[in-house]
Amino acid sequence: MSGDGRESEGGEEEVRGARRIPGPRGAADDLDLESVPLPPLPPPGSAAPAGSVPDQSVPEPSVPEQSVSEPPGPEPSVPEPPVPEQSRPEPPEAPEALMTSVPDLPHRVLKALLGAWALSACSAEETAAVEEHLTSCAPCADEALRLRDAVGLLHTDGSLDLDPTLRSRVMDGCLGRRPARIPVPEWAAPYDAETARLDALLRDIGDSEWHAPVRLRWFEEEREVSRRTTVAGVIGHLTAVDGLLSAALGLDDPLGCGEAPQDPTERTERYWSSAHRPPTRAVREPWRAQSHELIRTASFAGRNVAEASVSYGAFALPLQDALLDRAFECWVHGGDIADAVDYPYEAPPAAHLHRMIDLAARLLPAAVAGRRRSGLAGPAKDLVTAGAPGRSVHLEIEGHGGGDWYIALDSPAAVGSPERVVAQVALDGVEFCRLAAGHISPVEAAAGQEGDREAIRDVLFATASLSRL
Numbered sequence: 001m002s003g004d005g006r007e008s009e010g011g012e013e014e015v016r017g018a019r020r021i022p023g024p025r026g027a028a029d030d031l032d033l034e035s036v037p038l039p040p041l042p043p044p045g046s047a048a049p050a051g052s053v054p055d056q057s058v059p060e061p062s063v064p065e066q067s068v069s070e071p072p073g074p075e076p077s078v079p080e081p082p083v084p085e086q087s088r089p090e091p092p093e094a095p096e097a098l099m100t101s102v103p104d105l106p107h108r109v110l111k112a113l114l115g116a117w118a119l120s121a122c123s124a125e126e127t128a129a130v131e132e133h134l135t136s137c138a139p140c141a142d143e144a145l146r147l148r149d150a151v152g153l154l155h156t157d158g159s160l161d162l163d164p165t166l167r168s169r170v171m172d173g174c175l176g177r178r179p180a181r182i183p184v185p186e187w188a189a190p191y192d193a194e195t196a197r198l199d200a201l202l203r204d205i206g207d208s209e210w211h212a213p214v215r216l217r218w219f220e221e222e223r224e225v226s227r228r229t230t231v232a233g234v235i236g237h238l239t240a241v242d243g244l245l246s247a248a249l250g251l252d253d254p255l256g257c258g259e260a261p262q263d264p265t266e267r268t269e270r271y272w273s274s275a276h277r278p279p280t281r282a283v284r285e286p287w288r289a290q291s292h293e294l295i296r297t298a299s300f301a302g303r304n305v306a307e308a309s310v311s312y313g314a315f316a317l318p319l320q321d322a323l324l325d326r327a328f329e330c331w332v333h334g335g336d337i338a339d340a341v342d343y344p345y346e347a348p349p350a351a352h353l354h355r356m357i358d359l360a361a362r363l364l365p366a367a368v369a370g371r372r373r374s375g376l377a378g379p380a381k382d383l384v385t386a387g388a389p390g391r392s393v394h395l396e397i398e399g400h401g402g403g404d405w406y407i408a409l410d411s412p413a414a415v416g417s418p419e420r421v422v423a424q425v426a427l428d429g430v431e432f433c434r435l436a437a438g439h440i441s442p443v444e445a446a447a448g449q450e451g452d453r454e455a456i457r458d459v460l461f462a463t464a465s466l467s468r469l
Helices: 027-031 107-112 114-118 124-134 138-152 166-177 186-203 231-248 264-274 281-305 319-341 350-373 429-436 453-465
Strands: 213-220 223-230 309-311 316-318 389-398 403-408 415-428 448-451
Touching: 107 114, 107 124, 107 138, 114 124, 114 138, 124 138, 166 186, 186 281, 186 319, 186 350, 213 231, 213 319, 213 453, 223 231, 231 264, 231 281, 231 309, 231 319, 281 319, 309 319, 316 319, 319 350, 319 429, 350 389, 350 403, 350 429, 350 453, 389 429, 389 453, 403 415, 415 429, 415 453, 429 453, 448 453
Parallel strands: 389 415
Antiparallel strands: 213 223, 309 316, 389 403, 415 448
16 A cells, blocks of 8 residues: 555565654644654664664554665655554643744734724734733723724614713813803703704604604693604694794794794694695704704893793793793604604703703692683692792602702792692602603602692692693
8 A cells, every 4th residue: 555545556665674654743843843853763674772763652564574685775765654543642732831922023013903803803822912012002002992992882782872961071071172152051051952962863864764653642631632743743843833932032933924823733733734745854954944043043142032031822931941841842752753763862961851840840830720720620728928938749859850849839929838848749850751741641650649639639730731732
């Protein structure tokens, strides 16, 4: 047989003194074969001295003797017969110190490997080299941390939605370096933030999602009501009601120059009916331009415009409260749109949410009185003069945007007082806002209640009555 396992033609000649098939070597020998000394070969025809050839694990094949007619010349190489795979012993493992050697790579190569290292795409040797380099190179260490943080954003199990406070933090950072020449009034900041958040959501949805069905819900007297529209229809509704503020500031009314109704529901119906075709994403730009114009005009007008009256038909609010009311409705309807298109949408920052809750709490005494005139609330039990402390309900708002408010029960002119508390209601901040938006009924509100049951019911139902289309 030849060394590749085939029979040789005519047979092989015997060669005396040929090297024996070597046995298995340690893995350390494989690192430098040239450095391994070969054992001395015995002269032809003589036996090898003891210990000159290492013990072999494969038996030496028998070679028949053959007479040599000529003096021995150079020894021809003899192919080594293959060793069966199952009988070949496994080489011992190399020493660990040799396997974990760190290659010496230049700085530019190591810097180029940082991206692959952040993605865990380097080999073991490259990883060891990069990590050793990061212990001594501060710029590369900073870059490696930034790349690892960026890789963390690629994980699908995490939310890619931006932090709702990011915009305000960026603006604060910019204004801290160079204050605005004409700053946005503090009372207009919630409206500025909520319109920007809703606009970011609208930019991120596709054309078909503008026709996704949205159900607007609110509370009337003792029952919930709703109206079905689309995402584009919701933006049209916001545009129509924001027009009340535009008219108060002397800007163009989106309903035109004619006699426009002041009631928010009537304005919305007028806007929807005037459209010749179902609204599309084309409604976004006019709404956004109107919100920018409102903020710009309020900023240039200064403090004097904060108390300008904005009529809603049945009631009126100062401009600063009207902008806060519009910020609240923008957030609520932004959540309605987000639910319709399956989009994450967070609550406003705590400072802005606190202002929205404060506005609702200040409107509650008048709402209780209005329901009492309609026979929907209990009678007044202790009338006091205007400005005097009256019977009160302690409204404790917990969590995000929370605080304590005291709601006067018997007259809008009375002052809520902790000394005259007859009941206490505890609610989460977002849950209270959902109640004020008519998205949950007073019966469903998860409230901690203690004290006068009638007073608690009057306050919860009055909160729900603040909602409207």
